Amino acid sequence: MRPIALLSDFGLSDPYAGQLRAALARHAPGAAILDITHQVEPFAVDQAAFFLAASAPHYPPDAVFVCVVDPGVGSTRRIVGAHVQTPEGGQDFLAPDNGLLGLLLFTPGLAPARVFDLSGASAQYAASATFHGRDVFAPLAARLALGESLAQMGEPMDRADIERPDWADTSCGPCGVDARVLHVDRYGNCLLSLRAGFEAPGPVSWLRMSWGQRRGVRPVNAYADIGPGEIGLLSGSQGFLELAANQAPAAEALGLRRGDSVRLLWG
Amino acid sequence: MRPIALLSDFGLSDPYAGQLRAALARHAPGAAILDITHQVEPFAVDQAAFFLAASAPHYPPDAVFVCVVDPGVGSTRRIVGAHVQTPEGGQDFLAPDNGLLGLLLFTPGLAPARVFDLSGASAQYAASATFHGRDVFAPLAARLALGESLAQMGEPMDRADIERPDWADTSCGPCGVDARVLHVDRYGNCLLSLRAGFEAPGPVSWLRMSWGQRRGVRPVNAYADIGPGEIGLLSGSQGFLELAANQAPAAEALGLRRGDSVRLLWG
Amino acid sequence: MRPIALLSDFGLSDPYAGQLRAALARHAPGAAILDITHQVEPFAVDQAAFFLAASAPHYPPDAVFVCVVDPGVGSTRRIVGAHVQTPEGGQDFLAPDNGLLGLLLFTPGLAPARVFDLSGASAQYAASATFHGRDVFAPLAARLALGESLAQMGEPMDRADIERPDWADTSCGPCGVDARVLHVDRYGNCLLSLRAGFEAPGPVSWLRMSWGQRRGVRPVNAYADIGPGEIGLLSGSQGFLELAANQAPAAEALGLRRGDSVRLLWG
Numbered sequence: 001m002r003p004i005a006l007l008s009d010f011g012l013s014d015p016y017a018g019q020l021r022a023a024l025a026r027h028a029p030g031a032a033i034l035d036i037t038h039q040v041e042p043f044a045v046d047q048a049a050f051f052l053a054a055s056a057p058h059y060p061p062d063a064v065f066v067c068v069v070d071p072g073v074g075s076t077r078r079i080v081g082a083h084v085q086t087p088e089g090g091q092d093f094l095a096p097d098n099g100l101l102g103l104l105l106f107t108p109g110l111a112p113a114r115v116f117d118l119s120g121a122s123a124q125y126a127a128s129a130t131f132h133g134r135d136v137f138a139p140l141a142a143r144l145a146l147g148e149s150l151a152q153m154g155e156p157m158d159r160a161d162i163e164r165p166d167w168a169d170t171s172c173g174p175c176g177v178d179a180r181v182l183h184v185d186r187y188g189n190c191l192l193s194l195r196a197g198f199e200a201p202g203p204v205s206w207l208r209m210s211w212g213q214r215r216g217v218r219p220v221n222a223y224a225d226i227g228p229g230e231i232g233l234l235s236g237s238q239g240f241l242e243l244a245a246n247q248a249p250a251a252e253a254l255g256l257r258r259g260d261s262v263r264l265l266w267g
Numbered sequence: 268m269r270p271i272a273l274l275s276d277f278g279l280s281d282p283y284a285g286q287l288r289a290a291l292a293r294h295a296p297g298a299a300i301l302d303i304t305h306q307v308e309p310f311a312v313d314q315a316a317f318f319l320a321a322s323a324p325h326y327p328p329d330a331v332f333v334c335v336v337d338p339g340v341g342s343t344r345r346i347v348g349a350h351v352q353t354p355e356g357g358q359d360f361l362a363p364d365n366g367l368l369g370l371l372l373f374t375p376g377l378a379p380a381r382v383f384d385l386s387g388a389s390a391q392y393a394a395s396a397t398f399h400g401r402d403v404f405a406p407l408a409a410r411l412a413l414g415e416s417l418a419q420m421g422e423p424m425d426r427a428d429i430e431r432p433d434w435a436d437t438s439c440g441p442c443g444v445d446a447r448v449l450h451v452d453r454y455g456n457c458l459l460s461l462r463a464g465f466e467a468p469g470p471v472s473w474l475r476m477s478w479g480q481r482r483g484v485r486p487v488n489a490y491a492d493i494g495p496g497e498i499g500l501l502s503g504s505q506g507f508l509e510l511a512a513n514q515a516p517a518a519e520a521l522g523l524r525r526g527d528s529v530r531l532l533w534g
Numbered sequence: 535m536r537p538i539a540l541l542s543d544f545g546l547s548d549p550y551a552g553q554l555r556a557a558l559a560r561h562a563p564g565a566a567i568l569d570i571t572h573q574v575e576p577f578a579v580d581q582a583a584f585f586l587a588a589s590a591p592h593y594p595p596d597a598v599f600v601c602v603v604d605p606g607v608g609s610t611r612r613i614v615g616a617h618v619q620t621p622e623g624g625q626d627f628l629a630p631d632n633g634l635l636g637l638l639l640f641t642p643g644l645a646p647a648r649v650f651d652l653s654g655a656s657a658q659y660a661a662s663a664t665f666h667g668r669d670v671f672a673p674l675a676a677r678l679a680l681g682e683s684l685a686q687m688g689e690p691m692d693r694a695d696i697e698r699p700d701w702a703d704t705s706c707g708p709c710g711v712d713a714r715v716l717h718v719d720r721y722g723n724c725l726l727s728l729r730a731g732f733e734a735p736g737p738v739s740w741l742r743m744s745w746g747q748r749r750g751v752r753p754v755n756a757y758a759d760i761g762p763g764e765i766g767l768l769s770g771s772q773g774f775l776e777l778a779a780n781q782a783p784a785a786e787a788l789g790l791r792r793g794d795s796v797r798l799l800w801g
Contacts, residue, residue, distance in 0.1 A: 003559060005552075011453040012279065012546065013306040015318045015505070018272075021301055022326040025270060029299075029327070032563075034556055039547040042454055043514075051549045058668060059556040060563070071514065130490060131504030134325060186545040187576055223664060237665030238549070247577075247605065278720040279546065280573040282585045282772075285539075288568055289593040292537060296566075296594070309721055310781075338781065397757060398771030401592060 002145045003032040003060050007052055008068040008133060009040035016133070020066070023134045027142030034059065043071040045099050046167050047258060050182035050191060052093075053103035054238035061088035064144045067095040068133040079122045079136065080162060081150040082113040092144050094118070094137055099165035106168065107239070108197060115162055116154030167193055176208070176265040181256050182240070188249020190256050191242045194264075196235035202266035204233055207243070207254070210261045215254060217243065217264070233264070269412045270299040270327050274319055275335040275400060276307040283400070287333070290401045294409030301326065310338040312366050313434050314525060317449035317458060319360075320370035321505035328355035331411045334362040335400040346389045346403065347429060348417040349380040359411050361385070361404055366432035373435065374506070375464060382429055383421030434460055443475070443532040448523050449507070455516020456509045457523050461531075463502035469533035471500055474510070474521070477528045482521060484510065484531070500531070536679045537566040537594050541586055542602040542667060543574035550667070554600070557668045561676030568593065577605040579633050580701050581792060584716035584725060586627075587637035588772035595622035598678045601629040602667040613656045613670065614696060615684040616647040626678050628652070628671055633699035640702065641773070642731060649696055650688030701727055710742070710799040715790050716774070722783020723776045724790050728798075730769035736800035738767055741777070741788070744795045749788060751777065751798070767798070 004024055010016035017038040024033055036055050040048045048069040056065065070077075082093040082101055093113075095101050105113050122136045143153065170193070171178045177200065179192040207217040217231045226232035226246045231253065236242045243250045243262075251257065271291055277283035284305040291300055303322050307315045315336040323332065337344075349360040349368055360380075362368050372380050389403045410420065437460070438445045444467065446459040474484040484498045493499035493513045498520065503509045510517045510529075518524065538558055544550035551572040558567055570589050574582045582603040590599065604611075616627040616635055627647075629635050639647050656670045677687065704727070705712045711734065713726040741751040751765045760766035760780045765787065770776045777784045777796075785791065 005556070009453075012304060014450075014452045015303050015322045016452075018301065018303040019322055019325045022272070022303075022322065025299060025301055026325070026327050032559060034552065034559055036549050036552040036556075037546060055549045055553055055556065058553045058560070060560050130501075134504070183548075185548045185550075186543075234664075237668070276720075279571060281717075281719045282570050282589045283719075285568065285570040286589055286592045289539070289570075289589065292566060292568055293592070293594050397768075401771070 001028060001031045002062050002064050003034055004028070004141055004145055005034045005036055005059050005063050005065045006038065007036040007040065007048055007065065008038045009042050009044065009048065010038045010068070010133070012038055016131070019131070019134045020068075020138055023138035024142060027139050028145040031142070031145045034063070040069050041258065043069065044258070045069050045071070046165070046180065047183050049100050049103040049168070050193075050240065052100065053107055054240065056091060056104060057239070059091070061086050061091065063091050064141050065091065065093045066133070066137050066141045067093065067100050068137055069100060070096045070098065070132065072096060072098060079118040079140075080157070081116040081118050081154050083150050084113045085111045092150055094140055097163050099163045099168070101162060102164045102168035105159070105162065108195060113159060114150070115157050115159050116150045117157045118154040120155065121153045170194060170198070175267050176263045178261060178263050179241070181258055181260045181262065184251040184256070184258050188251045189236070189242045189244045190251050190254070191236075191238060191240050192262070194241040196239050196241060198241060200264065200266045204264045204266045206265040207231065208263040208265060209255070268295060268298045269329050269331050270301055271295070271408055271412055272301045272303055272326050272330050272332045273305065274303040274307065274315055274332065275305045276309050276311065276315065277305045277335070277400070279305055283398070286398070286401045287335075287405055290405035291409060294406050295412040298409070298412045301330070307336050308525065310336065311525070312336050312338070313432070313447065314450050316367050316370040316435070317460075317507065319367065320374055321507065323358060323371055324506070326358070328353050328358065330358050331408050332358065332360045333400070333404050333408045334360060334367050335404055336367060337363045337365065337399065339363065339365060346385040346407075347424070348383040348385050348421050350383075350417050351380045352378045359417055361408055364430050366430045366435070368429060369431045369435035372426070372429065375462060380426065381417070382424050382426050383417045384424045385421040387422065388420045437461060437465070442534050443530045445528060445530050446508070448525055448527045448529065451518040451523070451525050455518045456503070456511045457518050457521070458503075458505060459508045459510065459529070461508040463506050463508060465508060467531065467533045471531045471533045473532040474498065475530040475532060476521070476523070535562060535565045536596045536598050537568055538562070538675055538679055539568045539570055539593050539597050539599045540572065541570040541574065541582055541599065542572045543576050543578065543582065544572045544602070544667070546572055550665070553665070553668045554602075554672055557672035558676060561673050562679040565676070565679045568597070574603050575792065577603065578792070579603050579605070580699070580714065581717050583634050583637040583702070584727075584774065586634065587641055588774065590625060590638060591773070593625070595620050595625065597625050598675050599625065599627045600667070600671050600675045601627060601634050602671055603634060604630045604632070604666065606630060606632060613652040613674075614691070615650040615652050615688050617684050618647045619645045626684055628675055631697050633697045633702070635696060636698045636702035639693070639696065642729060647693060648684070649691050649693050650684045651691045652688040654689065655687045704728060704732070709801050710797045712795060712797050713775070715792055715794045715796065718785040718790070718792050722785045723770070723778045724785050724788070725770075725772060726775045726777065726796070728775040730773050730775060732775060734798065734800045738798045738800045740799040741765065742797040742799060743788070743790070
């Protein structure tokens, strides 16, 4: 049976994540359930999109992903599925069509996904109006875990019709590039909306905050290379560039929070 | 092997929830372990009772539930077991006799539970005086998961002798009904001690706080039906009525916290 | 397949703990994964050492433990493995050599561990520079879960060469003993760096804080034995002595925090 990975903003202090796991245990008994995290900030689709793009490569090659950060639940937003073929198998992703797949599907080197509109398949569930994760996503994911394919469950759709938010694109000018702080982690590192493979035309040496302030920044290879008081820019382990300080929270040193915009400058 | 569901106030920052799961893995290797949550507020029996009643219907029909919110640990409170027959099987519940089962056992439509006093069965464990979850509840739950029945393990007792706290009952007057805020969830929704099926004799239009203040409230079917600045009353997904606001925390808007009393008024 | 227990300071709000579990699911599909906790305070090696020593006896006797609290990641600190034989089997522990095993390996009554330097085995992994948990520890643990032994994977080393921090030792004088607060739990109990079996030459009656203040303290057998306003000293359930108050947080009553030093006085 295929393993099922979970990503949500349900938190762990409510019974919601537990009920989602329980529904999966009922519909697909024996499937391994792997939490990515349930602590996405409430309704933070950009943060969830980052978590998903950063994590999927490390999950089993045949995993089914259930992604529920869904400010539009109860509205008319549709549920979509994406199938990504990999050398070792294929991963399937279920999510509301709200940008949550906006980073994953454009990961450099990833095979083009086949995407499906699951409106029909999801309508058939007698859904409680408020908890689609447990009542709609879980039975859909269980069917995938048990062997059905997205092609059997949904209508093929054009990849270009998937919601793709602004923050998923990189806006690069002659002497700088704009980025968004997608996440501040437990250690205070600021994860940016720039892929680890981003190559600036010149050496990055400044960081400009949205409020105008400038700070020196230095590209490094590892946290240990950052000097005291210094801000380092590195590839980290998540496939995206991050700002870090020397055994200290860079977010505090820079006054940055999730959702803030910054510009990296070179030359 | 029967799956085991866990509900506690151990939190996730101490090693206690982990040790409970470990004890289950030792005593019943291979049993699926499903957390409801371990983040019940310390000693909040009413919140735990709500989580349990809201969650049990979504768990596998043969699940064993271990519920440990236990302000009286080390005192003489007894451990009780309850067996609830369902069309698809039977669920068993282990808990201290302190009201934790007080909502679950009176769920409308649920078959009457058979309840058992497990004092004898629990006394046989060389229990550490302070951690009954790991040292008493876990081995008892493992025996159930492995095939024993509550009838084999405990003494039948009268259902009426189970502790039933005040807040489990609904006090309904001619123009209003009293309710308790059993839980405030991550999104600020206030979960009330009124079943989703509660039918007021007239349309509910006001909410009175315990400190006298009144606020308009409107019954709705979904979060999306609540207008800006409005407070909605809806059935939600948990089997209980809840107060919610438009993509905003109702608890903040109303100044309500877990444990507060409110009165819903009609006519 | 051997079960794998996880202990880290990754938290649950980042995708890191999930990626560690995912890597284990890829490298050792089907192995049971048991979290001790991922909420060790960032870089708090002493707290992690306490969690590990307190928890290991309750985990399956053949468990593999992955312990990652690693302020020195990216530096030259080595990864070590320890094998502890038990009557029912043997547990293996993987950790950075930074003191994390400093309490576990000196647990009274525990068979002397055989320890191994895993520098060679870990160098072979094309590790991302920043996330050794996912990229180095996980594949090593998977090999153990699948049947390899530490002796096959590493170089035997002298147990005395393992890092052993100051706080792992007890400094006992004629009328008192020094202890460190290794952890403050969710209920406000202060877990001390003194084993539960510690026997003072006289009855402990005073507690002296590092800032000079004195407070009366009374040895008790259970939380329920502590009177209102009183501070009790008891063995608890974790194998270490703890300071507790009557259904109240002792840490607050005493002004103590994790890492503080106290002296217990007798006579």
